[in-house]
Amino acid sequence: GWEDLLRSQREYLDEFWDAADVEVEGDPDVQQAVRFGLFHVLQSGARAERRAISAKGLTGPGYDGHAFWDTEGFVLPALIATVPEAAADALRWRHSTLELARERARTLGLSGATFPWRTIGGQECSAYWPAGTAAFHVNADVAVAVERYRIVTGDDSLERDCGLELLVETARLWVSLGHHDSAGAWHIDGVTGPDEYTAVVDDNVFTNLMAAANLRAAAAACTRHPQLAHDFGVTTEEAARWRDAAHSVHIPYDEALGVHPQSQSFTRYGEWDFEQSRNDYPLLLHEPYVRLYRKQVLKQPDLVLAMHWCSEAFTPEQKARNVDYYERRTVRDSSLSACTQAVMCAEVGHLELAHDYVHEAALIDLRDLHHNTANGLHMASLAGTWSALVDGFGGLRVQGERLTLDPQLPAGLTRLAFRMRWHGMRLQVQITGSEVRLSLRDGTEGTLSLLLVGEEVEVAAGAPVTRPWTRRSPLLPRPVQPVGRDPHPRP
Incomplete structure (x- = not known):
């Protein structure tokens, strides 16, 4: 009956908040917003084994219910750390679409599996678009x-059930897409990274590093599960090729400027005239993409x-210089921007700027900052607010298979x-102005x-530390x- 339903719902939510709550003292707007966001992220992941977690969750018709890479990139890190069963x-669900991804790879003349840029049921729902098809x-x-x-979970059952096959098929894609040059370096050409204002480029740093991580993970997983492999x-021999490609991956670097170009030759592109376009944001509504593609202007963080x-x-020095370089060229026309910029600004010591970006990511829908909340909430930004606080000010990283914490609080948070x-x-984890305290809340x-x-x-x-x-x-x-x-601006 009703009382039983109410009790089970209350118990479920009590368990969720006990495992996932974030407390922010010093910024009541962000405190309200991060809890608002976590609730909607939880809701968006309900019954996720049967459907994709879409860009708008369950909140509106924006993007026609399509899911993008935002799900794995921004939503799942929060769910893995708080509601791992929803992430699993x-x-x-992604694995249930694997045969369609294999068909997509064959259509593109590639091996393995190519997952779609945008989808509802596993098919690619976008026509050819440089910023999507090549992503x-x-x-x-x-x-x-x-x-x-x-x-994070310490549980390899998902890897056995479906994860290994995902790792293997995506690794096969990368080996068919990349190539070694005469000097032995491994390159990936003709791809698009996260930034949608730069498309079909060679050696996008984000893509190359993530592909290498994919290849290493696939090879290691095959070692853990030899019979399944x-x-x-x-x-x-195939696993050795994966390791070799990952080890040899080319990462462009501009020695003269002391920064990493987002992709090969990006730092020699012409500069965008931001003064002329100061009233034309978002640029995608005022400028042809083909013009944006030729300039050093970013819709969202990439490098x-x-x-x-x-x-x-x-x-650390490279991070500081790269943040400085790309802050000046990133216009944040994507809702995926502020949360990432918050994390990296916090890491390199720009804590007040990081706080500004946390506030922007958190309030994107409660303040309708992009003037489109009527179409649905921005799930990636709401989940990204969790990352901005936990990874940014909490300094959380997963390095190899180890958890690390290196907190930094801005002056505005106590x-x-x-x-x-x-x-x-x-x-x-509890961080104050001078110390950090860790405690475990489980058995002895x-x-x-x-x-x-x-x-x-x-x-x-x-025994807290x-x-x-x-x-x-x-x-x-x-x-x-x-x-x-x-x-x-913050209040």
Whole structure:
């Protein structure tokens, strides 16, 4: 009856908030918004084994119900850490479309599987479009989500059930798409990265790094499950080719400027006249894409997203210079922008700018900042707000198979606390202006080893760990944004 339904719903939500709540002191707008966002992200993942988690979740008709790479890239990291069973359902749904992805790969003359840019039931629902058809990184986004699920949960049952096949088929795609040059470097040409204002380029750094991660994960998973790998036709020689491609991947670097070009030759493109277009945002409504493709103007973070998701591939100095370079050229015409910029600005020490971006990501729908909330909420930005706070100010990273935390709080926040699951344990993190405290909320047998502010620590149930943290000084001054694209002001 009604009372039973009410009780079960209350118990479910109590369990969710006990594992997922984020507390923000000092910014009541962000506090309200992050809980608003987490609820809708939870709701969007309901029954995800039967349907895709769409860009608008269950909230409106925007994008006609289509799902994009936003799901694996932005929504699943939050779900994996808080409601892992919902994330597993979403990955099982993706696996249920694998045969359609194989057909898509054959249509494009490639091996393995090519997952669609936009879809409802697994078929590609977009006509040819340079920013979509060539966005092969979608496949690595799926694979890396599979790998992240295994690492964070400590559970390899999903990998056995469907994850290994996803890893194998996406690895086969990359080997058929890339090639070695005469010097042995491995390149991927004719692709589009996350930035939709730059299309069909060679050696997009994000794509290359994610493809390499995909290939390494596939090879390692085949070693863990040799019989399954054999059943999928993987030979020792094929896995060796995956490892070789990943090891040899080419990552462009501009020695003169001291930054990574987003893709090969990007830093020699002409500069965009931001002064002339200061009243024309979003640019896609005022400019032909073919003009945007030729200039150094970004719709959303691309190289900066690579630094977040593939953090170990960059030095702190490179991160600082890259953030400075791309902040000046990113117009944030995509709702995927502010959350990523928040994370990386926090890492390089621009904490107030990071706070501005957290506020923008969190309030995108509650303040209708893109003037289109009537079409539905922006699920990736709402989930991205969780990442902006947890990865940005919490300093959470998964390096290899290890959890690391290196917090940084801006002056406007007095306390940040969040909860997450790691290997079945519930970890609570509390950050104040001078220290960080970790505690486990499960039984007496649980012990978690991690890197906290650069120090190896062990947290046991009933034995919390506290360490001081200090604010990092930025290596460079606060960067400026394109004319007319300062972050939305905080109160």
